[in-house]
Amino acid sequence: MIGLLVITHGELGRELIKAAEFIMGRREKITSLSVISQTLPEELSKQIKEAIVKVGGPEGVLVLTDMFGGTPNNISLTMWEQGKVEVVTGVNLPMVIKALSGRDKHPLSELASQVCSAGREAISVAGELLSS
Numbered sequence: 001m002i003g004l005l006v007i008t009h010g011e012l013g014r015e016l017i018k019a020a021e022f023i024m025g026r027r028e029k030i031t032s033l034s035v036i037s038q039t040l041p042e043e044l045s046k047q048i049k050e051a052i053v054k055v056g057g058p059e060g061v062l063v064l065t066d067m068f069g070g071t072p073n074n075i076s077l078t079m080w081e082q083g084k085v086e087v088v089t090g091v092n093l094p095m096v097i098k099a100l101s102g103r104d105k106h107p108l109s110e111l112a113s114q115v116c117s118a119g120r121e122a123i124s125v126a127g128e129l130l131s132s
Contacts, residue, residue, distance in 0.1 A: 002103035002111055003055030004030040005063045006091060007048065007072035013064075013091070020096040027100055029055045035072050044075050052085060060084045060108040062099055062115065064091040086112040094122035 006013035013032030021027055031054060033047050052061050060083060065073040068089040076087045086108050088095070098118035102111050 001029055001057060002059045002099075002108055003052070003057060003061040004096075004099050004103065005048070005051050005055055005061055006030070006032040006065075006096065007035065007063060007076055008032070008066040008091065009035050009070060009072065012066055016091065016093055016096050019093055020100055023097065024100055029057070030100070031055055033072070035070075039071070041071065041075060044071065045078065048075060048079055052079060056084075059103075060086065062103070062108060062112055063087045064095060064099065064115070065089050066091055083108060088112050088116050088119075090116075090119055092119050092122060095119040 006016055011034050014034060017030060017032050031051050033051055035044060055061055063076045063079065063085060065076050065087060067073060073087065073089050079085050080087055095115045095118055099111065099115045102114055106114065
């Protein structure tokens with residue numbers, strides 16, 4: 001089973017996991033880290049390493065971050081290791097659900113691609129949908 005780590009500014013990651021578990025039921029090998037203004041980069045790097053070990057296994061760890069270029073993403077990218085740790089940015093609830101539902105069925109790189117696609121496909125403008 002691929003481990004999941006959601007790293008975001010504030011409590012967004014924790015709340016995304018809570019929402020996904022509300023829909024899907026309690027899950028294992030998933031955790032979140034919250035970055036606040038007082039979080040030092042060195043401390044966050046240590047926390048990420050510890051969380052990867054906590055949720056990791058032979059299938060690897062998928063790290064989901066909130067925003068490309070933000071501290072959670074920038075530090076997570078230093079943990080990237082082909083086939084072992086993959087990082088996907090722009091996390092939303094459909095991405096977390098896709099990750100949880102597909103992590104037993106696909107290798108890490110394929111799961112990362114599917115999670116990214118699920119996030120993009122879940123974005124729409126209501127006016128465009130309703131007016132066609």
